[in-house]
Amino acid sequence: MRTILFRYQTTGLNPHEVALVGIAFSYKKHEAYYVPIPENKAGAALIINDLKPALENPKSIKIGQNIKYDILVMQNHGVKVQGQLFDTMIAHYLLHPSKKHKMDTMAETELNYSPVAIETLIGKKGKKQRSMKDIAPEKVKEYAGEDADITMQLKHTLYKQLKNEDLLKLAEEIEFPLIQVLADMEAAGIYMNPSTLSSFEKELEANIEKTVSKIYDIAGETFNIASPKQLGIILFEKLKVSDKPKLTKTKQYSTSEQELSKLKGKHEIINLILSFRSNSKLLSTYVKALPLLISKKTGRIHTSYNQAVASTGRLSSTNPNLQNIPIRTAEGKRIRKAFEPADQNHILLAADYSQIELRLIAHLSKDQAMLAAFNNNEDIHTATAAKIYEIPEKEVSREMRSNAKSANFGIIYGISAFGLSENLGISRSEAKQLIDGYFKTYPAVKDYMKANVDFARKHTYVETIFGRKRYLKDINSANSMVRSAAERNAINAPVQGTAADIIKIAMIKCAILLKENNLKTKMLLQVHDELVFDVPKEELKKVKILISEAMEHSAQLSVKLIVETGTGQNWLDAH
DNA sequence: GTATATTAC
């Protein structure tokens, strides 16, 4: 049996808060049914109760567009959707990772059909837009039925295409099973202690106020420091802090952190501007914004993972983005400290892959020197420096290690002498020498990079170990800049993408293991190479081993995968 | 909506 479920929201797009207006079903193409759900709780519960067995039947396949949303909405109505999933949005993402995956456009490109827009029903976006619950069910029926039918039709064509492109395994074994794992993570949420941030908020505000008045004093006038345009004029025309200011592509003065850092010693105002910038960023993006996203219902923060945006296969996180919580600076660390376990009986466990992308380069290139460095458990950056500079590891200076580290990262990004020189603040010829030394050290890495670019030129795509593709239409472009960018993508995508595949496999394995062992531990966050768990203290010993082994054995490579774990009463201390 | 800047991996 095939089931398609559909949903309507009243209070917006947040699946944790919306009320269900109705569900549309389709079992086969060109046929659909609509079940309106009454507003009153008792009436709704009666109907949902009737639908529950079908949705919880583990033997039927559930098809939908962005099913994670439906699963979360149903979960809030007491229905635990089970069974195999097929998501048309994700299927299309696997086929065309760099395109958009909205249902209306897919209907046009895949089915040559233009569906009725939701706006014809509820009006255009804005204050006047009506809620779905205010539309007569007879009208909703037509819209919802069409929607369900289109999803069913899309499923059929996308399934065939996945099969033809050898993407079915990736879809059925990784992406579709991951949907439920992500839904559970989002539903769990993470606890954030608002009092940790409220004291920090006052400190930051006082600090910013002081900095602002100092900047006005030095500038001799008041202006909007947050406006790059106004700031540029003050810095480069009035105060003349640089002889040849760098311009942005729109010919404005560049006031980027990178450019201002170069001018640090030139003028006392620079450090004040940098301090203003970093404090304002912390205040507006994190300290003020995060507490507003604490759910009134659960008291926790529920991020949303997007499984269909990043062209390489990575996840992304929104509302809020919990994948870019600060960690590098002392001030930033205070934000990470606010994320805590559920209660005194729990502890946060963070497990992250050590150097997964470089390890993948070692595996993919089969470079003997790099493989040996990893398999001997050496510090890869120190080992790289020793080889490049032809000295024993003991004699590697901090600067040499730092150069080697930048070169290692550069390789992952598709290195260029210009990019490396900008990153390290050295000349382009010095960067060139460093790169030459690097390729002499790891010759197979150079061959691997070239092989990837050649493959891309021939096939106009590159792929990960697990067959995830990324199309590179510009790989043969006549424009050298456009072409070079595609070449860097050809090098980066298989590496970043394989790392994404591996952690997704690990997440599915972890979820299964936690369930099989009847553990109460919950997976909360994924940050590209890291997983964060909320662990009852009595489970810690067992869970730590279970998780790290599952992660380390998610792929069989010619290089060992190493997972480092940490625990703590907050996310910072768990590192 | 686009540009600029900053945060993370």
Add this chain to the structure above:
DNA sequence: TCCTAGTAATATACC
């Protein structure tokens, strides 16, 4: 000499 290091999200200014 031009111009370029990979992947994201969010906040603010400015049109």
